[in-house]
Amino acid sequence: xxxxxxxxxxxxxxxxxxxxxxxxxxxxxxxxxxxxxxxxxxxxxxxxxxxxxxxxxxxxxxxxxxxxxxxxxxxxxxxxxxxxxxxxxxxxxxxxxxxxxxxxxxxxxxxxxxxxxxxxxxxxxxxxxxxxxxxxxxxxxxxxxxxxxxxxxxxxxxxxxxxxxxxxxxxxxxxxxxxxxxxxxxxxxxxxxxxxxxxxxxxxxxxxxxxxxxxxxxxxxxxxxxxxxxxxxxxxxxxxxxxxxxxxxxxxxxxxxxxxxxxxxxxxxxxxxxxxxxxxxxxxxxxxxxxxxxxxxxxxxxxxxxxxxxxxxxxxxxxxxxxxxxxxxxxxxxxxxxxxxxxxxxxxxxxxxxxxxxxxxxxx
Amino acid sequence: xxxxxxxxxxxxxxxxxxxxxxxxxxxxxxxxxxxxxxxxxxxxxxxxxxxxxxxxxxxxxxxxxxxxxxxxxxxxxxxxxxxxxxxxxxxxxxxxxxxxxxxxxxxxxxxxxxxxxxxxxxxxxxxxxxxxxxxxxxxxxxxxxxxxxxxxxxxxxxxxxxxxxxxxxxxxxxxxxxxxxxxxxxxxxxxxxxxxxxxxxxxxxxxxxxxxxxxxxxxxxxxxxxxxxxxxxxxxxxxxxxxxxxxxxxxxxxxxxxxxxxxxxxxxxxxxxxxxxxxxxxxxxxxxxxxxxxxxxxxxxxxxxxxxxxxxxxxxxxxxxxxxxxxxxxxxxxxxxxxxxxxxxxxxxxxxxxxxxxxxxxxxxxxxxxxxxxxxxxxxxxxxxxxxxxxxxxxxxxxxxxxxxxxxxxxxxxxxxxxxxxxxxxxxxxxxxxxxxxxxxxxxxxxxxxxxxxxxxxxxxxxxxxxxxxxxxxxxxxxxxxxxxxxxxxxxxxxxxxxxxxxxxxxxxxxxxxxxxxxxxxxxxxxxxxxxxxxxxxxxxxxxxxxxxxxxxxxxxxxxxxxxxxxxxxxxxxxxxxxxxxxxxxxxxxxxxxxxxxxxxxxxxxxxxxxxxxxxxxxxxxxxxxxxxxxxx
Numbered sequence: 002x003x004x005x006x007x008x009x010x011x012x013x014x015x016x017x018x019x020x021x022x023x024x025x026x027x028x029x030x031x032x033x034x035x036x037x038x039x040x041x042x043x044x045x046x047x048x049x050x051x052x053x054x055x056x057x058x059x060x061x062x063x064x065x066x067x068x069x070x071x072x073x074x075x076x077x078x079x080x081x082x083x084x085x086x087x088x089x090x091x092x093x094x095x096x097x098x099x100x101x102x103x104x105x106x107x108x109x110x111x112x113x114x115x116x117x118x119x120x121x122x123x124x125x126x127x128x129x130x131x132x133x134x135x136x137x138x139x140x141x142x143x144x145x146x147x148x149x150x151x152x153x154x155x156x157x158x159x160x161x162x163x164x165x166x167x168x169x170x171x172x173x174x175x176x177x178x179x180x181x182x183x184x185x186x187x188x189x190x191x192x193x194x195x196x197x198x199x200x201x202x203x204x205x206x207x208x209x210x211x212x213x214x215x216x217x218x219x220x221x222x223x224x225x226x227x228x229x230x231x232x233x234x235x236x237x238x239x240x241x242x243x244x245x246x247x248x249x250x251x252x253x254x255x256x257x258x259x260x261x262x263x264x265x266x267x268x269x270x271x272x273x274x275x276x277x278x279x280x281x282x283x284x285x286x287x288x289x290x291x292x293x294x295x296x297x298x299x300x301x302x303x304x305x306x307x308x309x310x311x312x313x314x315x316x317x318x319x320x321x322x323x324x325x326x327x328x329x330x331x332x333x334x335x336x337x338x339x340x341x342x343x344x345x346x347x348x349x350x351x352x353x354x355x356x357x358x359x360x361x362x363x364x365x
Numbered sequence: 366x367x368x369x370x371x372x373x374x375x376x377x378x379x380x381x382x383x384x385x386x387x388x389x390x391x392x393x394x395x396x397x398x399x400x401x402x403x404x405x406x407x408x409x410x411x412x413x414x415x416x417x418x419x420x421x422x423x424x425x426x427x428x429x430x431x432x433x434x435x436x437x438x439x440x441x442x443x444x445x446x447x448x449x450x451x452x453x454x455x456x457x458x459x460x461x462x463x464x465x466x467x468x469x470x471x472x473x474x475x476x477x478x479x480x481x482x483x484x485x486x487x488x489x490x491x492x493x494x495x496x497x498x499x500x501x502x503x504x505x506x507x508x509x510x511x512x513x514x515x516x517x518x519x520x521x522x523x524x525x526x527x528x529x530x531x532x533x534x535x536x537x538x539x540x541x542x543x544x545x546x547x548x549x550x551x552x553x554x555x556x557x558x559x560x561x562x563x564x565x566x567x568x569x570x571x572x573x574x575x576x577x578x579x580x581x582x583x584x585x586x587x588x589x590x591x592x593x594x595x596x597x598x599x600x601x602x603x604x605x606x607x608x609x610x611x612x613x614x615x616x617x618x619x620x621x622x623x624x625x626x627x628x629x630x631x632x633x634x635x636x637x638x639x640x641x642x643x644x645x646x647x648x649x650x651x652x653x654x655x656x657x658x659x660x661x662x663x664x665x666x667x668x669x670x671x672x673x674x675x676x677x678x679x680x681x682x683x684x685x686x687x688x689x690x691x692x693x694x695x696x697x698x699x700x701x702x703x704x705x706x707x708x709x710x711x712x713x714x715x716x717x718x719x720x721x722x723x724x725x726x727x728x729x730x731x732x733x734x735x736x737x738x739x740x741x742x743x744x745x746x747x748x749x750x751x752x753x754x755x756x757x758x759x760x761x762x763x764x765x766x767x768x769x770x771x772x773x774x775x776x777x778x779x780x781x782x783x784x785x786x787x788x789x790x791x792x793x794x795x796x797x798x799x800x801x802x803x804x805x806x807x808x809x810x811x812x813x814x815x816x817x818x819x820x821x822x823x824x825x826x827x828x829x830x831x832x833x834x835x836x837x838x839x840x841x842x843x844x845x846x847x848x849x850x851x852x853x854x855x856x857x858x859x860x861x862x863x864x865x866x867x868x869x870x871x872x873x874x875x876x877x878x879x880x881x882x883x884x885x886x887x888x889x890x891x892x893x894x895x896x897x898x899x900x901x902x903x904x905x906x907x908x909x910x911x912x913x914x915x916x917x918x919x920x921x922x923x924x925x926x927x928x929x930x931x932x933x934x935x936x937x938x939x940x941x942x943x944x945x946x947x948x949x950x951x952x953x954x955x956x957x958x959x960x961x962x963x964x965x966x967x968x969x970x971x972x973x974x975x976x977x978x979x980x981x982x983x984x985x986x987x988x989x990x991x992x993x994x995x996x997x998x
Contacts, residue, residue: 235417235425325413
């Protein structure tokens with residue numbers, strides 16, 4: 002099979018867009034972190050991206066059927082790693098998300114688990130080989146996904162844990178879940194959400210979710226980040242204030258402008274025009290991945306690509322929606338742009354999976 | 366046409382469909398739904414940016430600017446206050462003031478801030494609450510005169526409490542022990558009531574303005590114009606870039622007519638006593654010294670007085686905040702007699718040969734009026750009546766004069782009206798007259814009521830300054846100048862003039878000379894050997910002694926008579942008038958030494974400067990004389 006593998010066959014459109022987003026991200030990280038303790042972040046980010054390219058190739062090279070074969074092991078490993086994170090992880094900003102590996106490297110396990118969830122969903126649904134998904138099967142799969150989801154929710158990391166559910170929901174939808182079950186799940190959610198609100202969300206998570214509804218209610222407290230972000234975006238206007246000229250970003254009114262709020266910093270410095278270009282690129286990126294799903298040789302490949310597409314759509318929409326106040330403030334990174342090794346590597350590994358499927362589209 | 370051999374596998378390729386349940390076509394519709402959802406999500410996101418960036422960029426741009434551009438006040442120092450010789454009476458000192466920037470205030474920070482800076486939490490919270498209705502850029506002055514410990518606290522907690530802003534300020538430094546406290550007054554943060562007054566309309570809340578005394582009267586002159594610095598600050602409040610600096614304009618110095626040497630002597634003379642001293646230059650109305658006791662410490666008011674200190678001042682029964690020199694309204698007692706004498710001579714009611722026999726009292730209108738001398742003064746001329754302060758003589762003269770003449774001359778010397786001195790809150794006192802009685806009590810004047818007025822009792826009340834002005838004008842032969850406290854500002858005014866008959870005037874002045882310099886004179890304690898001091902004592906009753914005699918209240922300190930003395934010198938060409946009010950001093954003779962001390966200080970200084978000047982002339986290096994009232998040799 003390896004004779005079919007050629008770098009010429011990988012999805013260059015996706016890769017070039019991703020690298021362009023990374024470049025914009027690195028520039029924005031540079032602009033947002035000048036003269037701060039994070040001022041070396043931009044070149045670290047470039048190093049992460051280069052590492053990400055290598056990981057992408059590795060993820061593309063190993064046949065995804067082999068990867069699917071190892072899903073049970075990977076799943077068990079993920080749950081174990083999340084448990085370790087939960088018990089021994091390093092507490093930063095009030096949540097245990099990072100596992101110190103020594104030499105100053107902290108691994109955010111929950112990021113990589115996203116890929117395992119994609120593979121898990123793909124394997125489970127592909128193995129069913131049915132055109133209509135029974136609710137029984139959905140519940141079984143949901144049970145499998147629920148374990149890592151709850152572990153991540155307990156870290157606490159609401160945004161990432163919901164991303165697992167996004168992959169699950171997209172998969173179940175594609176696998177032919179009947180509309181009546183969709184309705185049923187909605188009803189269950191209505192019952193479960195208040196319970197989860199009571200038992201699984203911390204006060205801080207609740208406050209952030211509530212402040213999204215009405216940020217001005219507590220402008221100095223939980224609504225602060227959202228208000229500052231909206232000011233940054235709005236003051237950018239049509240063409241932005243220019244690189245390194247955004248007052249909200251440069252004067253630190255914007256929280257974490259190189260991580261979760263990088264799009265806000267970008268919108269301030271590049272304006273509506275830059276935002277439209279960037280969102281168009283994200284849109285094309287996702288649509289290209291969906292196209293790869295359409296040309297996938299089998300259901301597993303299709304589920305993998307759609308899982309990646311769903312994950313990216315979730316991340317892009319929740320993160321970008323957050324900076325303008327359309328979504329609640331949840332700490333999730335913007336793919337390819339937010340600073341952070343774990344998230345960049347996860348993004349490129351996900352692209353690797355897409356290319357993995359693409360490289361094998363003519364197998365039959 | 367040669368066809369290539371058919372691909373043997375072609376048929377199977379086409380027919381050999383992928384296994385039934387591993388084709389991906391079944392999901393094509395769902396994938397299309399996903400694509401539409403993606404389009405919808407992106408349009409939704411774009412709409413969010415459209416709303417912020419295209420529809421409302423000005424609104425958010427303004428808020429971004431409010432965030433990052435802060436204006437920090439640069440407090441302009443007030444002008445200094447100088448004495449007549451240019452010596453500094455009130456200066457400023459450098460210190461740091463802590464402001465609370467309310468736009469970045471977090472309520473939960475108040476308690477640790479209050480703890481760290483040793484402030485009262487409830488008081489702080491109340492002040493923050495009071496400011497709630499005001500625009501957010503207005504800052505609250507948390508603490509003036511920050512100690513090094515306060516500064517260290519703010520500096521080390523910069524990241525935690527970005528709402529704390531330190532600015533440099535120059536608060537007032539006033540003389541110690543309440544010296545000149547009532548004249549100078551004090552400054553303080555403008556109050557909400559004052560903000561509503563037209564006089565203070567131009568000031569912002571938080572401004573430090575003159576509240577009392579000279580500080581208030583000449584606030585506009587003394588007060589500078591605060592500057593402003595516009596700076597870009599980051600979210601921690603640290604200045605990143607200064608955009609514009611509008612420097613403050615310092616207030617102008619104000620030179621007073623007060624002579625610190627005389628003032629110090631007068632303050633010392635009043636030490637431990639309640640009352641007031643006023644020294645005037647009769648030639649031009651300049652106030653050389655003005656003391657009011659008890660005093661207060663204006664330094665406690667400099668920016669914001671502590672509640673405890675304010676209570677202490679407010680609850681003091683002696684009322685230290687009262688400037689007795691211009692606000693006390695007391696019977697002048699016998700110090701009124703020279704004016705009565707002048708009135709009687711001028712109106713021709715009596716002439717200089719007129720005598721009265723004093724047997725210790727006189728019966729008028731069915732009432733027996735006592736003289737101060739129980740056994741009587743015997744037969745007295747006008748001169749001796751003034752020297753020995755005989756009440757019977759002036760009862761008789763007053764009775765002849767009538768209340769109309771008395772009130773006319775009291776009016777003429779300035780009683781019952783403000784002197785117009787450049788200090789706020791001056792009192793005008795009372796001159797009783799028939800009209801006054803009708804106006805105030807709606808009853809007619811009884812002739813018997815004239816009798817006590819003739820010896821400066823009854824309804825007649827004056828302030829020490831009014832008395833000083835009255836004597837100054839008389840000493841100058843009938844030329845009254847408006848008393849004033851500043852040299853810097855133009856004080857040109859039209860003097861009030863009245864032509865006295867020279868002989869009449871000389872008779873009264875000679876009488877006052879006798880008070881100090883003749884045997885039996887009541888004011889001999891004011892004597893100075895080489896300077897011809899004239900004067901008059903006054904012992905003003907607070908209530909009828911007849912009534913109080915023997916009662917415990919009558920013995921009490923606070924019911925004892927007030928002692929007055931007015932002196933001026935030298936007789937031929939008066940240069941200085943001094944009034945001393947010694948509350949509960951029992952007799953005017955006890956106020957006389959206070960006046961003497963001030964007069965002596967004046968003439969000693971004059972002699973000293975003259976001698977110094979002569980030495981310098983002899984040495985060939987005469988210094989220009991300090992600006993002052995001193996004659997130019």
